[in-house]
Amino acid sequence: MMNIRELLEQYNSKLLKIEKLKKKILEISNADVSLGAFAYDDVKVQAGRQSSKVESQAITRQDTMDEMHKMIDDLEVDISITNRAIGILKSKNQKIIRMKYISNLSIGEIADELCMSDDGVMKNISSSIITMQKELELL
DSSP states (O other), X not given: OXXXXXXXXXXXXXXXXXXXXXXXXXXXXXXXXXXXXXXXXHOXXXXXXXXXXXXXXXXXXXXXXXXHHHHHHHHHHHHHHHHHHHHTSOHHHHHHHIIIIISOOOHHHHHHXXXXXXXXXXXXXXXXXXXXXXXXXXX
């Protein structure tokens, strides 16, 4: 079962990982374009012949990109689930959760900005997490 607190705490790191994976895929893809331009024009594959080193590298790169796309898909599912859980909250509670877990503000900073007590912010976060966790259990 998914834990909403963990999803919230990992939200920004998952977004960052998605961005890094997309950049890496682009780098690999660009390398494949330059590799393919010179390699496949001169390589003739004969029936029954083992693939060339260049062909093997291209296949390995494609497999790597496929794995990275799968990782991105999984991370995006977690982001979507987290956003959906936040979305069921009342707007003030959404704001507090986003301030805490997405903007990484401290309890004191949130309390100051919203003219609330630290205790009020902590109670709001606790009750919001319970509400979101119940929603996740229904999924």
